[in-house]
Amino acid sequence: MPIQNNLARLRQRQGLSARRLAELVGVQRQTIYAMEAGTYVPNTLIALRLAQVLEARVEDLFSLAESAGAVSSTQEIDLLPVGEGLQPGQPLQLCRLGERLVGVPAMPLPSYLPAADAVLIQRSRARKKEGTKTLVQPLWRDQEYDRRLLIAGCDPCISVLGRHLKQAGIELVMISCSSRRALELLKAGQIHVAGSHLRDEASGESNLPAVRKVFPGGNVSVINFATWEQGIVVDSANPKGILKKEDFARREVRLVNREPGAGSRALLDSALRQLGLKTSEVKGYDRVAYGHLPAAWHVYSGQADYCIATRSAARAFGLGFQPLVTERFDLVVPRQYRDCAAMQTLLDTLNRAAFQRELELLGGYDISQTGKVLISETA
Numbered sequence: 001m002p003i004q005n006n007l008a009r010l011r012q013r014q015g016l017s018a019r020r021l022a023e024l025v026g027v028q029r030q031t032i033y034a035m036e037a038g039t040y041v042p043n044t045l046i047a048l049r050l051a052q053v054l055e056a057r058v059e060d061l062f063s064l065a066e067s068a069g070a071v072s073s074t075q076e077i078d079l080l081p082v083g084e085g086l087q088p089g090q091p092l093q094l095c096r097l098g099e100r101l102v103g104v105p106a107m108p109l110p111s112y113l114p115a116a117d118a119v120l121i122q123r124s125r126a127r128k129k130e131g132t133k134t135l136v137q138p139l140w141r142d143q144e145y146d147r148r149l150l151i152a153g154c155d156p157c158i159s160v161l162g163r164h165l166k167q168a169g170i171e172l173v174m175i176s177c178s179s180r181r182a183l184e185l186l187k188a189g190q191i192h193v194a195g196s197h198l199r200d201e202a203s204g205e206s207n208l209p210a211v212r213k214v215f216p217g218g219n220v221s222v223i224n225f226a227t228w229e230q231g232i233v234v235d236s237a238n239p240k241g242i243l244k245k246e247d248f249a250r251r252e253v254r255l256v257n258r259e260p261g262a263g264s265r266a267l268l269d270s271a272l273r274q275l276g277l278k279t280s281e282v283k284g285y286d287r288v289a290y291g292h293l294p295a296a297w298h299v300y301s302g303q304a305d306y307c308i309a310t311r312s313a314a315r316a317f318g319l320g321f322q323p324l325v326t327e328r329f330d331l332v333v334p335r336q337y338r339d340c341a342a343m344q345t346l347l348d349t350l351n352r353a354a355f356q357r358e359l360e361l362l363g364g365y366d367i368s369q370t371g372k373v374l375i376s377e378t379a
Contacts, residue, residue: 005062008036008146008340010054012098018339025049036341037169038147074121078102079134080190082152082175091116092136095173096145097192098336103136104150104175148173149342152182153195154262155225155329156293156312157363161346164355170342176291179207180261183214186332192343194332195225197263199325201270206328208374221333222375223350226365230267231323233296233314234306242306243322245271248282255284256295256304264292264308267325312363326366330374347371 011021011032018036022029027046034040042050042062051058078100079086092103094117106114118136149165151158152175162172175182175191182194198210211222234242240253247253248271258265272279279285284304289295292313298304300317314321331350337343349355350371359365 003038003041003062003064005035005038006146007032007050007054007061008342009096009099010056010061011036012336012340014054016054018341018344021050021053024053033341033344037345039169074135074137075101077118077134077136079120080104080175080185082177082181082185086120088120088122090120092118092120093173094118094136094138094145095148095150097150097190101145102150102190103134104173107176147171147342149193149346150175150191151193151195151331152177152185152191153193153329153331154178154182154291155195155197155228156291156310156316157226157359157365158195160358160362161225161349161355164349164352164358165346168345168349170345178259178261178265179210179263183210183332186220186334187214189334192333192337193346195329196332197228197230197327197329199263199267199327201266207330207332211330211332211375215332218375219335220375221335221338221373223331223333223347224369224372224374225329225331225350226359226363226367226370227326227328228363228365229311229321229323230264230308230325230327231311231321232306233299233309234320234322235299235302236318236320238320240305245275245324247306248272249275249277251283253283253305254287254303255282256287256289256298256307257285258295258308259288259290263327264295268308271324310363312365315362315364328369 018032019029022032025046031040035042047058047062050061077094080102082104086105091106091114093106094101094103106116108114116139118138121135121137147169148171150173154176158174165172179196179198183196185191186194196207199206200209232242242253289298292309293316295307295309296313296317296319299307299319311321333343356367356370360367
């Protein structure tokens with residue numbers, strides 16, 4: 001019979017790391033991770049010791065999971081400020097963030113509706129730090145929110161990580177946004193993980209200068225996801241012969257740009273400065289696509305002649321690609337979530353051969369540093 005547990009949430013509420021809780025209870029740290037992930041059910045003695053250390057009842061820690069079914073009651077959640085113009089009935093995904101239940105828009109793909117946990121009923125009062133308090137209609141009983149991670153960023157291959165994590169019982173809730181926005185959300189305590197590919201123009205270094213600027217006190221770890229190529233994405237036949245940065249000034253070619261704060265937009269702006277071009281001289285500069293795949297889709301559908309995106313986005317649509325730079329896409333993790341069971345599963349997955357092989361073959365990524373810790377939380 002399935003067991004539902006609140007061990008991770010109660011441990012974090014007490015301010016205990018998994019290592020310290022294991023010492024107090026008299027078990028291995030891996031045992032704590034396994035219990036939090038739901039892959040190990042403790043015996044009576046361990047359950048009683050956990051309850052004693054965490055100042056809780058055993059039934060607060062572990063309970064029989066109710067069978068999933070539709071629910072009729074509404075509830076309030078914190079809606080994160082990552083979508084504009086949300087309407088009643090719009091689908092949302094939910095995730096536990098500390099003591100809060102937060103929601104983000106569940107974005108559909110062209111051919112099917114998204115997986116969702118609730119629909120928006122009514123937006124209510126705004127909260128400066130936590131987002132907008134929102135009334136939602138859950139679709140099903142809450143059973144898995146504590147085994148989810150909320151990640152923001154724009155790498156199309158985050159979905160590959162999500163598939164591998166799901167096999168381990170952990171689900172990713174993904175917010176597609178620019179690298180700059182992802183770091184802002186992490187700084188505000190609104191997500192578990194931020195993905196970033198911000199290249200420092202002066203040094204050529206990826207991410208670390210930007211992370212140190214946003215988090216001057218440290219308290220975050222930076223782990224490499226992969227190294228990719230960014231460049232010019234064009235139609236597979238490239239009928240307009242777009243081959244280099246100088247072609248951006250041609251009036252007959254149409255760009256679809258990325259949103260402010262995106263690494264791809266920063267790369268384009270850097271190229272324009274080097275060429276001495278004004279943004280007004282680039283046709284389509286003000287036309288925006290939110291993400292690498294949406295930008296590539298504009299090229300695929302003929303709505304634009306080129307965009308700046310990753311080789312993986314070009315591959316997804318069978319488009320042509322002219323590389324401009326090689327840079328890292330890194331994951332930024334705050335100290336308070338580094339030791340949770342779901343995060344440990346994510347970090348372990350980054351180092352698994354099957355995951356890395358799929359990144360290499362599907363995305364064309366360099367995986368030589370994948371899983372490497374570039375900044376530790378104590379740096």
